[in-house]
Amino acid sequence: MKNRFLLVAISLVSFAGFSHCQPGDFCTTPYRQQGECINLLNCEPLYELLKQRPLTSSTADLLRRSQCGFEGHTPKVCCPSGPLPTTTTTTTESYNPRGTVDTSLLPNIDECGLQGTNNRIYGGETAGIDEFPWMVLVQYQKGNGQRGFYCGGVLINPRYILTAAHCLKGKDLPPTWKIVSVRLGEYNTETEEDCEEIKNTNQTICAPPAVDVPVEETIAHERYNPLDTNQYHDIALLRLSRNVAYTAYVRPICIPKTPTLLTKSYVSQNLIVAGWGKTENRSESNIKLKLAVPVNPDDVCTRTYSQANVRLGSGQLCAGGKKNKDSCRGDSGGPLMIQNVAPDPSGDGIPSLNWYSVGVVSFGPSPCGMQNWPGIYTKVSNYVPWIVDKLRA
Incomplete structure (x- = not known):
């Protein structure tokens, strides 16, 4: 039953023509996550999306762009190593189509990555006492x-x-x-x-x-x-x-x-x-x-x-x-x-x-x-x- 459903869904999504990696390789997903090129049936995040009805155009586009080969007649996809990023993952994060990560849980550049307020020049292989305070x-x-x-x-x-x-x-x-x-x-x-x-x-x-x-x-x-x-x-x-x-x-x-x-x-x-x-x-x-x-x-x-x-x-x-x-x-x-x-x-x-x-x-x-x-x-x-x-x- 699972394979039959998959064949119907494949015809709707039309995977052909997109490739981000070779089958069996590690790859980068459309959301720039670490992923692995595996059988779609074994990729829970994308397979769950495929089962949703109605299938939205954005979901179909994500599935097409995730395709990385075939195993017989079954498509392989770049399966993300973690959860798919969505605007509902938490109340404080969102991802725009260009890939910028916007979250209040990570500090902005007016707060992070700053060191030394006394204009010291650091040198040598021993770090300064106030160097790299993170x-x-x-x-x-x-x-x-x-x-x-x-x-x-x-x-x-x-x-x-x-x-x-x-x-x-x-x-x-x-x-x-x-x-x-x-x-x-x-x-x-x-x-x-x-x-x-x-x-x-x-x-x-x-x-x-x-x-x-x-x-x-x-x-x-x-x-x-x-x-x-x-x-x-x-x-x-x-x-x-x-x-x-x-x-x-x-x-x-x-x-x-x-x-x-x-x-x-x-x-x-x-x-x-x-x-x-x-x-x-x-x-x-x-x-x-x-x-x-x-x-x-x-x-x-x-x-x-x-x-x-x-x-x-x-x-x-x-x-x-x-x-x-x-x-x-x-x-x-x-x-x-x-x-x-x-x-x-x-x-x-x-x-x-x-x-x-x-x-x-x-x-x-x-x-x-x-x-x-x-x-x-x-x-x-x-x-x-x-x-x-x-x-x-």
Whole structure:
């Protein structure tokens, strides 16, 4: 009965002539979500749309544009990795036809991605004490009751942290470990009071004490498989037990929301990875570090990682590849970032310089920092609809 209904529906929708990926590939949906080219019968979000009557013209158009091949006479579609974005997903979000994400749950550029109010010039591989104030450390409680930091992330609004799914349920994460809190406003994990001497001056800057906030909910991407060597959908959110107050040392990073930023490739550009080098089994530094890494073309990354039987998807990007300079200097779940200039957004003649989260540290070669082996990052722009769908006030 299901197949018979499908054949009737196919004749109404007329899929032929549209293709966004090869059958079996990972792909990008018309809403710019990460997707996989699979049999329409197995794609619950689109199949449920197909069963609706009457079939609207907008639904028929979405189904046509989602088509990516056939399995016999049955069409394959680019099946989204998360819920379809609609104006009714939450009361605070909407998506226009050009793909701009509009939600009150993510801060605007007058609030996010801002750092440093004293016109300091940052340099070197050690981050400044007030540099990247969205960086957080994720604290775990082990089976023996001891606690430690083994992953990182970024603050994206007063209540949520963006991190990697493997930090929640990775194959290397001991089953007795539990995420209990995050630390914000940290610089040196070995000192109670963090201070920094400003070069070529007699000034010393001291930050207020770091803030530990309990985590009340962990949200890994539903399609993340910790045993998958490809590590698709390695993205997650942590919901804090309370809203945090913004300060010069605790601020959210921006998430791309405009069509320009959502579709930008960043190939050949230097992006910044930062953190303390915390992973499930290694601790690199007690002081916040940073490193510039170039984004590599997809075909270069695909050829490199195919040697390790890893098949990279459209929801991933790779950066780095220089010997001894890689995301080892960052944290699992930490950010790959870029600063974007928004010309005169407020009309006062002053451009806005905002940092954006472009990637989430996912995995890389072992040992890390190998020549010509870049690190792999989850591409944030592909998961913005998923992120927004999971946020609650």
